[in-house]
Amino acid sequence: MIYLDNAATTRIDPIVLEALLPFLNDKYGNASSTTHPFGWIADEAVKRAREEVATSIGALPEEIVFTSGATESINMILKGIFQSYQIKGKHIITTSIEHNAVLDTCSQLEEAGAEITYLEVDSDGLIDPVNLAAHIRPDTILVAVMWANNETGVIQPVSEIARICSEKKVLFFSDATQALGKVSINVNSISISTMAFSAHKLYGPKGAGILYVRRQSPSVKIKPLIAGGGQENGLRGGTLNVPAIVGAGKACALIDLAENEKISRFRDMIETELTRQFDFIEVQGGKVIRLPNISNLMIRDIRASRLIAAVNSTLAISTGAACSSGSLDPSHVMLAMGLSEAEARCAIRISLSKYTMASEIEETIDILSRAIESLH
Numbered sequence: 001m002i003y004l005d006n007a008a009t010t011r012i013d014p015i016v017l018e019a020l021l022p023f024l025n026d027k028y029g030n031a032s033s034t035t036h037p038f039g040w041i042a043d044e045a046v047k048r049a050r051e052e053v054a055t056s057i058g059a060l061p062e063e064i065v066f067t068s069g070a071t072e073s074i075n076m077i078l079k080g081i082f083q084s085y086q087i088k089g090k091h092i093i094t095t096s097i098e099h100n101a102v103l104d105t106c107s108q109l110e111e112a113g114a115e116i117t118y119l120e121v122d123s124d125g126l127i128d129p130v131n132l133a134a135h136i137r138p139d140t141i142l143v144a145v146m147w148a149n150n151e152t153g154v155i156q157p158v159s160e161i162a163r164i165c166s167e168k169k170v171l172f173f174s175d176a177t178q179a180l181g182k183v184s185i186n187v188n189s190i191s192i193s194t195m196a197f198s199a200h201k202l203y204g205p206k207g208a209g210i211l212y213v214r215r216q217s218p219s220v221k222i223k224p225l226i227a228g229g230g231q232e233n234g235l236r237g238g239t240l241n242v243p244a245i246v247g248a249g250k251a252c253a254l255i256d257l258a259e260n261e262k263i264s265r266f267r268d269m270i271e272t273e274l275t276r277q278f279d280f281i282e283v284q285g286g287k288v289i290r291l292p293n294i295s296n297l298m299i300r301d302i303r304a305s306r307l308i309a310a311v312n313s314t315l316a317i318s319t320g321a322a323c324s325s326g327s328l329d330p331s332h333v334m335l336a337m338g339l340s341e342a343e344a345r346c347a348i349r350i351s352l353s354k355y356t357m358a359s360e361i362e363e364t365i366d367i368l369s370r371a372i373e374s375l376h
Helices: 014-024 037-057 070-084 100-111 129-135 158-168 242-253 257-277 304-311 332-336 358-375
Strands: 064-067 091-095 115-119 140-144 171-175 194-198 209-213 281-283 294-299 347-351
Touching: 014 242, 037 064, 037 242, 064 070, 070 100, 070 140, 070 171, 070 194, 070 209, 091 100, 100 115, 115 129, 129 158, 140 158, 158 171, 257 281, 257 294, 257 358, 304 347, 304 358
Parallel strands: 091 115, 091 140, 140 171, 171 194
Antiparallel strands: 064 209, 194 209, 281 294, 294 347
């Protein structure tokens, strides 16, 4: 099969695998065991991984917290900030196109007394920074806007959002799970308070999440989501997953933004050829700046589920977020961008990686063309 669902997860890089394997075998010590060499070796490996992650985004090592994945990181920061900043207020601003990890957590916070404002997006999937600024109130404690959307790849005006939040003295959290490794991220050039990442989106292992928490200008204070053991400077209790952490660090160290030029060229080839052949195909978010690896195609009058079923012996593609792929509901992202329910059910997501080959792109175009011709 040709694997084109890299926004869901990527193949682990062989160099990453080689780096983490020893910590599943002979270097199996607990990083919190400080009385013998097994623990020391594991602890040093975690420290090195923390430095590698920090370097990849211009942060300090002590600003990096390891978790089980981006979903835990998101829960940790949203719930932690809500608990820690209630003296100021209970108002949080987010968007209607966030990943379900954000939306479902916000729903829980609403039950706990939070007031959530959900900003709308335009037909390209972008929020309006002026509209954001207008919704910030004296009791607003957090703005949560994803860096890039997981279904369309559309990149939000993060620098402008960060500037507004800094001026208004409001914390800014960004789910940058899809962005790391695809765009340049430097916390020294953008005044961002906290971010979430996941290693398996950039050729690292599953089970390794990363949370960036700024320590100065301003310092972000949160209460831990998981208590016990005092690991991660008391922010996340539990025995550290050393192999996954080592893999996350190595994956960040291997980031090469130059690879994205080929990836974006392949994405454009698919979009250009399919829209040339079929005038009823529309690229969602295709008019604005996007990640290089994600293409969302609305193929009018052909349900995505039917198309995927027609090609699933040869192509691995999806309808959107992996965590929602079994849902019968239309994509909330597509609906927020103005598509009808019927149109939203016709959207597929194709996502590429550094391992995608030119021959696979040509074959993908051929397979999809024949399937679309047959189904339309």
